[in-house]
Amino acid sequence: MWNVVAGVLDVCCVLVFVGIGRSSHDEAASVTGFLNTAWPFLVGVAVGWALLRVWRRRGDAVPVGVGVWLSAVVVGMVLRVVSGQGIAFTFVLVALVFLGLVLVGWRGAARGLEAVRRDKPERV
Template sequence: MRRVVGAAGLDVCCVMVFVVIGRANHDEGASLGGFVGTAWPFLVGLALGWGLTRAWRAPFGVVPVGVGVWAATVGVGMVLRAVSGQGTAFAFVVVATLFTGAVLLGWRVVARRLGIS
């Protein structure tokens, strides 16, 4: 159970880091409301990805779990951003896809290499 909670926590941290870096790079305020407004679509996507892939069964798996969680995080996140009137510029979609892929898959690859899975 601790491994599942730890893996979920790492995924949430990855999304939070993405949001913090993105907001800082665009000189957006450090308000809690702004942070939550940016993060929620991706966190919903992350949660949906965990549910669809049943990530709790193999949270350290890169394929299909990690890829599924990543795809849902970005895909659902972008749809929710669009529906809620937030930006989905092509460059943002590319950056979000690459960054979240690197971190959501990256920690899993490192964990596998270290034998933590």
């Protein structure tokens, strides 16, 4: 179950990044344009999951989050260039910061919540 939730959260993080970016640049709200922007980063997340075998490493919140984050950005940018979408230095920086915050951040928050739950005495 955790793997499904983690996968959905990673995809949502990328989709939020794309949605905010496209709306801040007043790009048309077409589904095709949205998916065209999102697919390289979604592939990057999938590559990170495959390389790190994320489904086997639930407890490694920070290393896994960092790996998925860097994979999403690096693979995403390479695929953007290869597909003719192009990149700008500021776009790379924004992607690094935003995706880092959300892809590592939700894992850190989840780990913190698990720690709080473990330390909390059960009520009878």
